[in-house]
Amino acid sequence: ERQCDLVVTALEAVADRLAEEKETLTELDSAIGDADHGANMNRGFQAALEKVSENDAGDPADVVKTIGVALVSTIGGASGPLYGGSIMSASQELEGGITADSSVAFAETYLETVESRGKATVGDKTMVDALTPAVHTYKKSIEVDDLDPLEALAKAVDAAQRGVEFTTPIRAKKGRASYLGWRSVGHQDPGATSTLMILEELLAVAA
Numbered sequence: 001e002r003q004c005d006l007v008v009t010a011l012e013a014v015a016d017r018l019a020e021e022k023e024t025l026t027e028l029d030s031a032i033g034d035a036d037h038g039a040n041m042n043r044g045f046q047a048a049l050e051k052v053s054e055n056d057a058g059d060p061a062d063v064v065k066t067i068g069v070a071l072v073s074t075i076g077g078a079s080g081p082l083y084g085g086s087i088m089s090a091s092q093e094l095e096g097g098i099t100a101d102s103s104v105a106f107a108e109t110y111l112e113t114v115e116s117r118g119k120a121t122v123g124d125k126t127m128v129d130a131l132t133p134a135v136h137t138y139k140k141s142i143e144v145d146d147l148d149p150l151e152a153l154a155k156a157v158d159a160a161q162r163g164v165e166f167t168t169p170i171r172a173k174k175g176r177a178s179y180l181g182w183r184s185v186g187h188q189d190p191g192a193t194s195t196l197m198i199l200e201e202l203l204a205v206a207a
């Protein structure tokens with residue numbers, strides 16, 4: 001099925017990008033965390049690639065769910081359940097296929113699950129700071145501005161980029177970085193950064 005192929009192509013692009021960026025993400029996490037975010041993300045997405053290639057592709061929702069399960073069981077740390085568990089929950093929105101509307105529902109459920117599991121809100125210096133403006137911009141671009149999903153995703157990537165920049169001058173209130181208190185100021189959040197990288201790859205595949 002074409003939609004399954006698209007999901008697999010996107011997964012390959014994301015996994016390749018995170019492998020390339022492993023050192024960058026680890027460097028960011030070494031400043032305000034425990035220097036494992038690059039390794040965590042790379043391990044998780046390589047495992048997801050393996051799992052997806054072992055399984056016969058069912059419908060796209062199944063493939064996405066398989067990715068989430070693989071991430072939960074291999075990333076570990078704070079980000080494993082946030083990335084993996086949220087992809088698992090959001091995958092149900094794709095059960096009727098991937099459309100503009102179901103992609104908005106996927107994005108919203110993904111954000112809601114990250115928020116409810118991690119209890120972080122915008123301004124806490126986490127992945128939520130990249131994700132929230134990206135998801136809000138994507139939804140508005142499709143539902144209000146009537147843009148096509150590709151244009152909407154491009155706008156979402158720009159919004160996520162600004163969200164990542166916003167994490168630098170603020171103090172961490174959630175996760176390991178919060179242990180540093182004011183010393184976390186001046187450092188870009190690793191999870192927000194990896195979220196942006198993933199969105200950039202989704203855009204590259206969609207384009």
Ligand code: ADP
Binds near residue numbers: 034078079118
């Ligand atoms: P750990 O901190 O357990 O080593 P990682 O290094 O893989 O996990 O991930 C760190 C990232 O996880 C942070 O940069 C931040 O973006 C994100 N994060 C941490 N705690 C939370 C939370 N409660 N809600 C949302 N994101 C969080």
Ligand code: MG
Binds near residue numbers: 033034036037077176
């Ligand atoms: Mg870490």
Ligand code: MG
Binds near residue numbers: 034036077078
């Ligand atoms: Mg860790």
